[in-house]
Amino acid sequence: MQPDLPPTDDTQTRHDQHGRYPQALTVEDFQHNLAAVHARIQAACERAGRDPRDVRLLPVSKTMDESRIRLAYAAGCRLLGENKVQEAQRKWEGTTDLTDLRWSVIGHLQTNKAKVVARFASEFQALDSLRVAEALDRRLQAEGRSLDVFVQVNTSGEPSKYGLPPEEAAAFVRAMPAFTALRVRGLMTLALFSSEAVRVRQCFVMLRGLREQLRQDAPAGVALDELSMGMSGDFEIAIEEGATVVRVGQAIFGARALPDSHYWPTGE
Numbered sequence: 001m002q003p004d005l006p007p008t009d010d011t012q013t014r015h016d017q018h019g020r021y022p023q024a025l026t027v028e029d030f031q032h033n034l035a036a037v038h039a040r041i042q043a044a045c046e047r048a049g050r051d052p053r054d055v056r057l058l059p060v061s062k063t064m065d066e067s068r069i070r071l072a073y074a075a076g077c078r079l080l081g082e083n084k085v086q087e088a089q090r091k092w093e094g095t096t097d098l099t100d101l102r103w104s105v106i107g108h109l110q111t112n113k114a115k116v117v118a119r120f121a122s123e124f125q126a127l128d129s130l131r132v133a134e135a136l137d138r139r140l141q142a143e144g145r146s147l148d149v150f151v152q153v154n155t156s157g158e159p160s161k162y163g164l165p166p167e168e169a170a171a172f173v174r175a176m177p178a179f180t181a182l183r184v185r186g187l188m189t190l191a192l193f194s195s196e197a198v199r200v201r202q203c204f205v206m207l208r209g210l211r212e213q214l215r216q217d218a219p220a221g222v223a224l225d226e227l228s229m230g231m232s233g234d235f236e237i238a239i240e241e242g243a244t245v246v247r248v249g250q251a252i253f254g255a256r257a258l259p260d261s262h263y264w265p266t267g268e
Helices: 027-048 066-074 085-094 111-120 130-143 166-178 197-215 235-240
Strands: 056-059 079-082 102-105 123-127 147-152 182-188 226-228 245-248
Touching (some): 027 056, 056 079, 079 085, 085 102, 085 111, 123 130, 130 166, 166 182, 182 197, 197 235, 226 245, 235 245
């Protein structure tokens, strides 16, 4: 079990930078931005007494075109996150010559898109439905593949966000062994988008606490080692609360042209 993390309540969000990050337009821009993000990860780990090697950076390339993806690849990115399945599929098909580039789907999935994810994704971070689990499992078995998945939990209580209510997570995890092509790796959440760091932190504290509860009677074969939480404006707080995966888009690629609502559909 991970030891209690030291208090670091003075860390603030960087949500004031949202929509203002400069565009990365060259390999050097990407290298600079990746180095800056890794430095932020390092500093957050030092504050929390953690090893930076225990935190995986997932660059998120949503809305970015293939040319920008190729620049990110040249700068060293080998796993990219995408919200929309069709967009991810298009990018995967356009970059098949980059044979070691892998894709993580991190947005809401409808059952009719499960066959697409089963075909190309190496990771799915937004599992919150048994119907989707069944559809993914069936399609993966047909493809002869398996898939790493994270169970998404709604820790903010916002009806506009997808994810299981925390009180439903235990029953959901207990059902996972029925889907043999799905490898449960951990939990994922989206925190409140707020400048109030204490409210953002509480979302991450809740997910970490839930993970510890679920670990006590997790079924055999279900690993809950990973916590995917934190984005460009709040990943330092997430790391201080135990994140093992941080999903960072704008701080690497630059601000996006389309609004967040286009890529984070509401749960209503």
